[in-house]
Amino acid sequence: MKRYSYLAVTILISSSVSWASDKGSMIKPTELKTMPKSQAKVIRVLKKDQSVVVKKRQGGWYFVDTSTNQGWVKMFFVRFENLSKQRGRIGLSSVLKSTQSAHSDITMTTGVRGLSEESLKNAKPNFVQLAELTRNRSSKKTATEFARQGKLKARKQQYVTNKEQEK
Amino acid sequence: MKKLFILCLSLILVGCSGLVIQGINVGRVADIGKKVLTSGDVSYEEEQNIGAQMTAVILGGASLHKNESVQQYVNRVGRWVALQSERPDIFWQFGVVDSPSINAFAMPGGYILVTTELLQTLSSEAELAAVLAHEIAHINERHHLVAMEKSNQLSLVGDVAMLAGDVYQAKNPGSANSDFYKNRAIAKQLINTTHNLYTKGLSKDDEYKADASAVVLLVRAGYDPYALVSVLQKLDQLNPDDSALQMLFNSHPKPVERLDAVSHIYDGLNEETGLSLPQRFYDIVM
Numbered sequence: 001m002k003r004y005s006y007l008a009v010t011i012l013i014s015s016s017v018s019w020a021s022d023k024g025s026m027i028k029p030t031e032l033k034t035m036p037k038s039q040a041k042v043i044r045v046l047k048k049d050q051s052v053v054v055k056k057r058q059g060g061w062y063f064v065d066t067s068t069n070q071g072w073v074k075m076f077f078v079r080f081e082n083l084s085k086q087r088g089r090i091g092l093s094s095v096l097k098s099t100q101s102a103h104s105d106i107t108m109t110t111g112v113r114g115l116s117e118e119s120l121k122n123a124k125p126n127f128v129q130l131a132e133l134t135r136n137r138s139s140k141k142t143a144t145e146f147a148r149q150g151k152l153k154a155r156k157q158q159y160v161t162n163k164e165q166e167k
Numbered sequence: 168m169k170k171l172f173i174l175c176l177s178l179i180l181v182g183c184s185g186l187v188i189q190g191i192n193v194g195r196v197a198d199i200g201k202k203v204l205t206s207g208d209v210s211y212e213e214e215q216n217i218g219a220q221m222t223a224v225i226l227g228g229a230s231l232h233k234n235e236s237v238q239q240y241v242n243r244v245g246r247w248v249a250l251q252s253e254r255p256d257i258f259w260q261f262g263v264v265d266s267p268s269i270n271a272f273a274m275p276g277g278y279i280l281v282t283t284e285l286l287q288t289l290s291s292e293a294e295l296a297a298v299l300a301h302e303i304a305h306i307n308e309r310h311h312l313v314a315m316e317k318s319n320q321l322s323l324v325g326d327v328a329m330l331a332g333d334v335y336q337a338k339n340p341g342s343a344n345s346d347f348y349k350n351r352a353i354a355k356q357l358i359n360t361t362h363n364l365y366t367k368g369l370s371k372d373d374e375y376k377a378d379a380s381a382v383v384l385l386v387r388a389g390y391d392p393y394a395l396v397s398v399l400q401k402l403d404q405l406n407p408d409d410s411a412l413q414m415l416f417n418s419h420p421k422p423v424e425r426l427d428a429v430s431h432i433y434d435g436l437n438e439e440t441g442l443s444l445p446q447r448f449y450d451i452v453m
Contacts, residue, residue, distance in 0.1 A: 151442065
């Protein structure tokens, strides 16, 4: 069973852009590099709008296939193809979908039940749900132990000012 | 008669000074009960009280997802990220609500909700942490209170102190929804303010700041900081006309604008790598 779980997650990671399309294009002329590093050798410069297929990600770099070359480009310079409205749904959402049909308050005009602008306007406060929310909260100790199990380690990092925004 | 009732309610609440319900010091909130002039004057008790009321309104529009493992998981990820922030010890609480809309909400005082549809759009714990870190940043920087101040709605913070007793009613589910908000004028204003804040959204600048802070929180928590970029690129892929995105896209700058703004933050990081933990996310959420 565990093997299937690993297989599933491998599929999920290998298409890290995964649930969606992995086809994209470059938003500006971009260097295609041999390694995911700024100092790496340049294979060639991809033109703006060059189509690419994204294979994987490492940090801020995507490994892409241009059909003539493969290499690394900066993640920020790729824009993915738009998806159609209907996309594959898995797990949790399919459960959700199956339960929705039982509700009569589906707004067919928007297709959104709950948390639409209209429904929020007419929402009545639900304090029972608020109490339930509080019941599930995590203590500092539990969260720290959870992080340790995931091998997450706290690191120091100062806030970074966005100089571009300040201009 | 109404005034007399409010006076009585105030006296009762002041009388129960020290009574803490769901982490809210009801007595102290009612004690404060004064009009607040600037967002800087708002105490944590007031902030948490207004946040609780707004959260109750949002939860009136969508119910909590029934899977307790998912709720606990999101709470643990969120609390771990919040522990790396400037307000590690406020009363943080996170929830997943059943909704086909892709969205996340932060309410003053430490309340954060994400929708099931958003959750299933993600593919790793780091991406979940990125979403929560963005919301944590809004709360830490008190963006909603500042927005209320700008739109002259901040007096509501003082007014809802009068409603602190409604939170008390949550202890008795039978009476929770039947008789809430004796003061209908305040109740109406609360619902209108919540509706405006979460449909019109915050300023673009606040959204960019929350993204920038989220990247830093991801680094501090040990997660892959590029997970935020990954989430924004996924949102950019979606059809903006999709009804599932209606509120999110009406209340936030376009993903492509957010990507452009946040790209400048990465040059200032000490660490550009971190953990993604897709397996743990997959095992619990999917």
